[in-house]
Amino acid sequence: MVRSILITGCSSGIGYRAAHDLKLRGWRVFATCRSESDCARLCDEGLESFSLDYADAASIAAAVAEATARTGGTLDALYNNGAFALPGALEDLPTDGLRAIFETNVFGWHDLIRHVIPIMRAQGQGRIVQCSSVLGLVPMKWRGAYVSTKFAIEGLTDVLRLEMADTPIKVVLIEPGPVTSKIRVNSIPHFERWIDWRASPRAAQYESSLLKRLYKSRGRDPFELPPSAISKKLIHALESRNPRPRYYVTAPTHIMGALRRVLPTRALDAIIRRG
Incomplete structure (x- = not known):
């Protein structure tokens, strides 16, 4: 049987690469995007694509309904990937801005998960894969809104993994x-x-640091990897009989994950501030 997966945030980057890589491996990929024009472009590239906007509950429900209508009621996997960043100092961030990023980066993910779990329970198996970040492990200045959402996703996913342990759904x-x-x-x-x-x-400080990073192209970051590096981990997470609870990708994630385990908070803060 052909396995099916719904992927979010496929207009570019990690989601785009994952959709194409999994299709090449024989998966039936539902590559969703927020924008209809991006969906049309992906359809032209041979993918099955339709819209899913995390900030719109009706859009989430409609996307799941569309995917299951095409498969006859099943869905083998979900890859929650779509998200956005909102840079800036936390003292300058209006609370409504924080609500907006949580709506997409956290609440929409949770809503989508709740739609697919009953499908996976009924069919007797499923995989839910969540794309977090090194910024779900350690903080970084100017990225407080995004860091907060990724820390939330880490906690949500860890609890979901524990709660799904008595089911055939892997998280x-x-x-x-x-x-x-x-x-x-x-x-x-x-x-x-x-x-x-x-x-x-x-x-x-904005002028001397954040604005330059935002508006000036600096080329590749140190240790930057292409999206295909994520696809390799995603494939293992989806196709292994016993996937690992978490997969680190890139050297900074391995380094920060290790430092977080062994260093006291003040020492880790000092290292991050210098970075």
Whole structure:
């Protein structure tokens, strides 16, 4: 039987690569995007694509209904991947901005999970894979909104894994570090909408650091890997009989994961501040 998977955030980067790589391995891939134009582009590339907007509960329900209508009621796997960043100092972040990023990066993921679990229970098996981040393991300045959502996803997924242990549904975390994507560019509209940096007491710091990182192309980050590196871990998470609870990707994730286990908080903070 052909295995099926619903993937979110497939317009570019990790989700785009995963959709194509899994299709080549024989999976039936439902490659969802928020934008209809991106879905049309993916259909032209030979993928099955339709819209899914995490911030719209009706869109989530409709996407699951569309996928299961095409398979006859089954869905073997879910890869929660779509997310966005909202850079800026936490003291400058309006709470409504934090609500907005949680709506997409956390609440939408939870809503989608709740739609697929009954399907997986009924069919007697399933995989739920969550794309977290090294920023779900350790914090970093200017990224408080995104870090908060990834820490939330880590906790949500760990609890879900424990709760699903008495079912045939496997729950897995993938934790990338720097990976080639459009997340920086895509974060600019959110930054411009929510952060009034000119009125901030940190305005000089914005000019000397964050604005340069946001608006100036600096080439590849140190240790940056292509999205195909994530696909390799995703394939193992989906196809192994006994997948690992979490998969680190990139050297920074391995390093920070190890340091978090062995260092006291102040020492880890000092290392992160220098980075």
